[in-house]
Amino acid sequence: MDLKKQAISGMFWVFIDTFLLKGISFIGTILLARLLLPEDFGLIAMISVIIVIGVIVVDSGLSSSLIRNIKNSSVDYSTVFYANVFFSLIFYVCFFFLAPFIADFYCQESLISLIRVYSLCFFCSAFSSVQTAILIKNMQFKKIAYLNLPGSIVGIIIGLTMGYYGYGVWSIVGMYLGTQSFQMIALWMGSSWKPKLEFSFDKLIYHYQFGLKLLVSSLLTSVLSNIYNVVIGKFYSLKTTGYFDRSNTLSQYPVTILTQIIGKVTFPLMSGIQEDKERLRLIFEKLVNFTFFVTAPIMLGISAVSRPLVLLVLGKEWLPAVPMLQIICFGSVFLTLQALNVNLLKTYGRSDLILSAEIYLKIVLIASVFIAFFYGLYAIIWCTVINSFITLLVNMYCANKVIPFSIKDQLINIAPVFIISISMYFFIIFLQEYSWNLSPFVELIILSLSGFVFYISFSYLLKIPSLFFLFDLIKRKIS
Incomplete structure (x- = not known):
């Protein structure tokens, strides 16, 4: 299979996998939102940063090192596996004893038991990360989709059942842990690789040379990206925290799907041609254009239709979340491009640049949130937009260190798509002024279809290359 077909096939199956998995979880949380209170989601939002820390540290960037390393032996895989399991145990114990102090910080005693149970997900991540890395490295995304689907279905059944019988916030915990546990079991049953009784400190050090800087970078990104939950959870009401959490989740669903597709497919893809910089530069330019072509209209469209969307999906009691959702979507426009530029740096093993960029960006983030407070x-909330754009610029600057594709080049590349997307946004806002007495469902359909027709029409008139690539892709899949 040539590179183009491999990329298209990979993106298709990652889309199916991510769309189904995230879609099922997304539907599950929507249904739970109708059964639970905003305060329940506020409690989970308060500890989300803790879960993120644990999952990242457990892996320590070692899986990414396995994916980018061209020649891995059995010892490499077993070493990373045992290291992940060891770290999962250490961090579970740490958070078990830290739970009372975290609960005191938020003045929410119920967080103690939530943290201790929710943190069990560290073990699920540790026991399945190597199997997942091997499948991604071999671009077996179709198999990943098959193996992950049953766990998502079981998880949502557990969560909804608990929600129906009045378990409150524990319904969210049950859904998440159920999904993670059954996906881990499926990966073990469906993977041909199993750990052997072998371990090498030399191999561990080798992978840590790449993974450690990536670990610190990921921690800075994930922890400080959750600073909004921490600040809002500490200084605002539990209900307000719940509104922010649901707004963020609604905006993150589509962009997370796209980011995971970009991340899972482009990293092994670019790693395979890293020695041919000119070819990689041309492919990267097309990826930037196509990625933004898909992401920008979706996120700006969600911002424009947020009111009927929230009414339809969550209900009237969640209407205070609408202004938050409208703002957050503008920052989410840039997330997939951030991921693409970071993957380029990972391809060349430049975790030093990734780390340096993250240190700078998080200083800016902390300062901006402090002032905004x-x-x-x-x-x-507007800080999410400002910091997202600054992050993109810094990532573009770093990417230019490894291939000749500057910030100016990338911005010029995406400018026509952004102009069309922002025009579509104002077009939808204008139409809303005349959406009198329509049900949320009808209003959402009319506005979405109108925006879609507007975007495709102007993209066609301006001859946006990604549109014609998409047409060609659809024709090939149909034929």
């Missing part, structure tokens, strides 16, 4: 809740 004095101007109120919505100033804090």
Whole structure:
């Protein structure tokens, strides 16, 4: 299979996998939102940063090192596996004893038991990360989709059953742990690789040379990206935290799907041609254009239709989340491009650049949130947009260190798509002024279809290359 077909096939199956898995979980949380209170989601939002820390540290960037390393032996895989299991145990014990102090910070005693149970997901991540890395390295995305699907279905059944019988916030925990546990079991049953009784400190050190900087970078990104939950959870009501959490989740669903597709497919793809920089540069330019062509209209479209969307999906009691969702979507426009530029740096093993960029960006993030705090809740939320764009610029700057594709080149590349997307946004906002007395469902359909026709029409008139690539892709799949 040539590189283009391999990329298209990989993206297709990663899309199916991610769309189904995230879609099932997304539907599950929507149904739970109708059964639970905003306060329940506020509690989970408060500890989300803890779970993120544990999952990242357990892996320590070692899986990414396995994917990028061209020649891995059995010892490499077994070493990484045992290291992940060891770290999962260490971090579970740490958070078990830290739980009372975290609960005191938020003045929420119920967080103690939530943290201790929710942190069991560290073990699920540790026991399945190597199997997943091997499948990604071999671009077996179709198999990943098959193996992950049953766990998602079981998880949502557990969560909804618990929600129906009044278990409150524990329904969310049950859904998440059920999904993770059954996906781990499926990966063990469906993977031909099993750990052997072998371990090498030399191999561990080798992978840590790449993974450690990536670990620190990921921690900075994930932990400080959750600073909004921490600040809002600490200084605002539990209900407000729940509104912010659901707004963030609604905006993250489509962009997470796209980011995971980009991340899972482009990293092994670019790693395979890293020695041919000119070819990689041309492919990267097309990926930037196509990625933004898909992401920008979706996120700006969600921002424009957020009111009927929230009414339809979550209900009237969640309407205070609408302004938050509208703002957050503008920052989410840039997330897939951030992931693409970071993957380029990973391809060349430049975890040093990734780490340096993250240190700088998180200093800016902390400073901006500190200043915004004095101007109120919505100033804090607008920080998500400002910091997202700054992060993109810094990632573009770093990417130019490994291939000749500058910030200016990338911005020029995406400018026509952004102009069409922002025009579509204002077009939908204008149409909403005339959406009198329509049900949320009808209003959402009319606005979405109108925006879609507007975007495709102007993309065609301006001859956006990614549109014609998409047409060609659809024709090939049909034929």
